[in-house]
Amino acid sequence: MSPATPSQFGPPKPAPVWLGWGAFLFFLxxxxxxxxxxxxxxxxxxxxxxxxVHVPAAWVTFAAFGVVLVASxxxxxxxxxxxxxxxxxxxEVGSLFCGLTLVLGMLWGRPTWGxxxxxxxxxxxxxxxxxxxxxxxxxxxxxEDPHRRGQWSAAVGILGAINVPIVWMSVRWWRTLHQxxxxxxGLSPEYLRGLLLNLAAFTLLTIWFIWRRYxxxxxxxxxxxxxxxxxxxxxxx
Amino acid sequence: MGSQxxxxxxxxxxxxxxxxxxxxxxxxxxxxxxxxxxxAEYDQAAKGEFRT
Amino acid sequence: MTSxxxxxxxxxxxxxxxxxxxxxxxxxxxSNVVYFLTPKELLAKGTEGYDKPVRxxxxxxxxxxxxxxxxxxxxxxxxxxxxxxxxxxxxxxxQMFKDGQGVVVEGRYGxxxxxxxxxxxxxxxxxxxxxxxxxxxxEMYKSLMxxxxx
Numbered sequence: 466m467s468p469a470t471p472s473q474f475g476p477p478k479p480a481p482v483w484l485g486w487g488a489f490l491f492f493l494x495x496x497x498x499x500x501x502x503x504x505x506x507x508x509x510x511x512x513x514x515x516x517x518v519h520v521p522a523a524w525v526t527f528a529a530f531g532v533v534l535v536a537s538x539x540x541x542x543x544x545x546x547x548x549x550x551x552x553x554x555x556x557e558v559g560s561l562f563c564g565l566t567l568v569l570g571m572l573w574g575r576p577t578w579g580x581x582x583x584x585x586x587x588x589x590x591x592x593x594x595x596x597x598x599x600x601x602x603x604x605x606x607x608x609e610d611p612h613r614r615g616q617w618s619a620a621v622g623i624l625g626a627i628n629v630p631i632v633w634m635s636v637r638w639w640r641t642l643h644q645x646x647x648x649x650x651g652l653s654p655e656y657l658r659g660l661l662l663n664l665a666a667f668t669l670l671t672i673w674f675i676w677r678r679y680x681x682x683x684x685x686x687x688x689x690x691x692x693x694x695x696x697x698x699x700x701x702x
Numbered sequence: 703m704g705s706q707x708x709x710x711x712x713x714x715x716x717x718x719x720x721x722x723x724x725x726x727x728x729x730x731x732x733x734x735x736x737x738x739x740x741x742a743e744y745d746q747a748a749k750g751e752f753r754t
Numbered sequence: 755m756t757s758x759x760x761x762x763x764x765x766x767x768x769x770x771x772x773x774x775x776x777x778x779x780x781x782x783x784x785s786n787v788v789y790f791l792t793p794k795e796l797l798a799k800g801t802e803g804y805d806k807p808v809r810x811x812x813x814x815x816x817x818x819x820x821x822x823x824x825x826x827x828x829x830x831x832x833x834x835x836x837x838x839x840x841x842x843x844x845x846x847x848x849q850m851f852k853d854g855q856g857v858v859v860e861g862r863y864g865x866x867x868x869x870x871x872x873x874x875x876x877x878x879x880x881x882x883x884x885x886x887x888x889x890x891x892x893e894m895y896k897s898l899m900x901x902x903x904x
Contacts, residue, residue, distance in 0.1 A: 476744075482734060489730050496719065504884040508850060510710040513882055518722045558729075565725055572718045576711035578875045579848030583858075585789045624771065640789045640811065642858055644880040651881040670726060677733040684740035691747035711849065 474547060477683035480676035488673045492666040499659025506656075515573040517659055521667035522566040527629050529559030529671060530598070534626035537619035549615035550686060552622050553605055554678035558671060560598040567595060578642060586635040587643035594632055597625035611686075790858050793837035804865050809858055810839060811877065816853040832857060832869070839863065843871040850876045 499517040506513035536552035539545060570588070571581045582588060601621045608614035636645045649657055790811030796803045810832055818831035828843040841859055851857065856877035863869045 476741075480737065485730055485734060489727070492726065493723070496723070500719075505710075507883045507885040508878070509882070511715055512711050514715050515718055516882070518718050522722070561725070561729060565722065568721060569718050572714050572721075576714045577848065577850055577878055579851075580873065580875050583875060620767075620771065642789065642875055642877055644878050647880040647882065653882060653884045655884060656882050670730075674729060674733060677737050681733070681737040681740040684737065684744040688740070688744040688747040691744065695747070 474683070474687075476687065477680045480673055480680050485673045485677060488666070488669040492663075492670050495659070495662040495666040499663055503655055503659055509577060512573065512576055513656065515569065516656065517663045519566060519569040519573055520660060521663045522562050522569055524664055525667045525671040526559055526562040526566050526594075527633065528668065529555045529562060529675065530594070530626045530629050532675065533559060533598075533622045534629075537622040537626070540615055540619045544612075546611065546615065546686065547683070549611075549619065550682040551675075551679050552619065553602075554682055555675050556598050556601050556618075556622060556625075557678055558674045560595065560602060561674075562671070563591070563595045563598065567591060583642045585641040585643060586639035587632065587641045590628060590632045590635045594625065594628045597621065597628065601625060792834040793832055793839040794834050795837075796839060796863060797837045803863050805862050807860070807862060809860050810841070810863070810869055811856070811858040812839075814851070814853055814855050814857055819853060821847075828874075832859065839869050840867060841869045841871050843874050845874075847874055848876045850878065 496517060500514055503514060503517075505511050532555035533552045536548045536555060540548035540552060570591075574583075575581050601618055604621060605614055605618050608617060633646075635641060636643050652660070790809035791799075793810065793812050796808065796810055812832040812834040815831040815833045815838060818829075820829045822828075826845050828845070828847055829841065830843075831838050831840050833839075841861075843859065843861075851874070856879065858875045858877055859869065859871040860873040860875075861869055861871040
């Protein structure tokens with residue numbers, strides 16, 4: 466037993482501060498760029514510009530919950546505590562974006578559809594997705610034992626992530642108020658460029674969010690390990 | 703008929719962008735602080751261990 | 755440390771739970787919950803279709819829209835190509851409402867053959883096109899600044 470390694474994994478690889486700010490500045494740039502270069506849509510007018518926040522937010526929600534799925538499976542398989550912490554970090558970031566997607570969708574729906582909300586399959590399944598991960602996060606705060614917490618939340622995380630393809634396909638499987646996914650051919654090039662840039666910026670920002678949250682979680686766990694080891698040392702000594 | 707939205711609903715667009723920028727900006731700043739604090743706490747705990 | 759067997763057990767349990775969960779939540783949706791009926795489907799219900807809360811979806815039949823600004827009374831027909839149902843709605847429609855637009859209306863189909871709508875929703879297509887004449891981005895920007903009051 467070496468007291469110099471309080472965590473069994475040592476310190477995490479830090480998410481650089483410059484990368485966070487860089488991603489945020491890039492995000493601001495792509496937002497302004499997209500808004501400034503897109504002409505009013507023939508049907509929607511300026512409301513088309515909602516696309517550059519709502520669509521990327523939805524996309525990174527799916528991506529973050531995909532990370533939860535992979536990390537949760539890895540945790541169940543390898544019992545690696547780090548995978549549990551990564552899943553939790555991705556779930557937190559994913560929930561934030563899922564909530565944002567819902568709010569932005571309501572703000573887009575009111576002026577275009579005429580209603581803030583309607584219980585169609587896309588909106589309902591997205592809300593279910595959000596609630597599952599809110600449940601995931603509260604579950605984590607209730608369970609004390611790290612190993613049990615990891616197993617339970619991995620199970621919920623996998624269940625939640627299964628909803629992602631359902632949310633994605635909902636507009637094709639069922640009749641919905643929400644339109645189906647746009648494809649590049651259905652988008653004027655000036656819209657497509659702005660959208661792709663914003664997808665990239667949101668993705669970069671999300672990677673940094675998850676990484677940084679994971680870094681914090683690793684330190685928190687390492688501090689717990691250290692405190693435990695210190696307590697044990699006291700008892701033995 | 704139809705268009706009863708002022709300015710084609712631009713207030714909704716502005717609200718969306720404001721919300722997005724604020725949420726993501728706050729998240730950025732919070733995470734910058736969270737990781738720094740967690741590291742400081744860890745360093746403290748590790749030091750405590752050496753002392754015993 | 756958990757043994758290999760319990761690991762497999764845990765994974766299998768998660769798998770079974772996941773499938774059961776997905777089936778429970780979404781399996782029923784397909785057969786029981788149809789978000790809206792098309793005019794053809796609602797008409798096919800015959801007398802069964804009357805006076806029940808239902809959603810009706812289709813296109814606004816071109817040339818069918820009559821808007822009474824004084825009474826805030828809106829009348830139009832919803833069509834799916836084969837069937838067609840007359841709709842009456844109160845209040846101004848959403849900005850994007852127009853001839854040929856996809857719509858979903860909530861309400862009841864009356865015995866008088868008129869669908870009384872309590873909520874009118876515009877269904878947008880997944881295509882986004884700049885107008886052919888094209889408002890230049892710079893002009894757009896000016897109008898954006900103006901409307902936000904700066």
